[in-house]
Amino acid sequence: MKQRTWPRTATACSLLASAPLAGCAARGAPSFALFGAYFPFWLTSGVAGVVGAVVAHRVFVKTGWAREVPYQLSVCTAIGVVVGVLVWLLGTGAL
Template identity: 45%
Template sequence: MRVKSWLQAISAPLLATLLLSGCAPSSAPSLSLFGAYFPVWILCGVLGVVAAITTRLLLVVSGLAETLPAQLLLCVAVGVIAACLTWLWLGQ
């Protein structure tokens, strides 16, 4: 019993140490906009949402909205791809 409680007491800090070991000591990638520094992940999220909305509008205008069965999945996938490509482009 005593060994089990000792393992439980040490497992949480050890797990946290292992999970946080990949974090860099430097700050997150940032972009200077209008004299202030903004995290790049905010820009990635905004561009992903804009890409998803643009995809939805293009589907409606082209008439494909009536024929495609998984429009939400398609719009989300395009948004995630746009956000990931933006991160690869801007995130050092």
């Protein structure tokens, strides 16, 4: 059976398409040392956002606002996103 090979244009297109995956900065993604290992800062921001959403939900339940706030899942998710973005901006020095 004849083995199929890729044409040169397909190989060139594959290499060109994967070039942006290297990232925008030559120094790598923002990270910090945690327990002796480098930890990506985007993951820290995401965890902070989830914690912010859970805290917002608990505040809504504790104060009784949970009965009055419509679309509570969307509101708590938005609060979590804001907390995550603020942590990202403060941590990377962009704010």
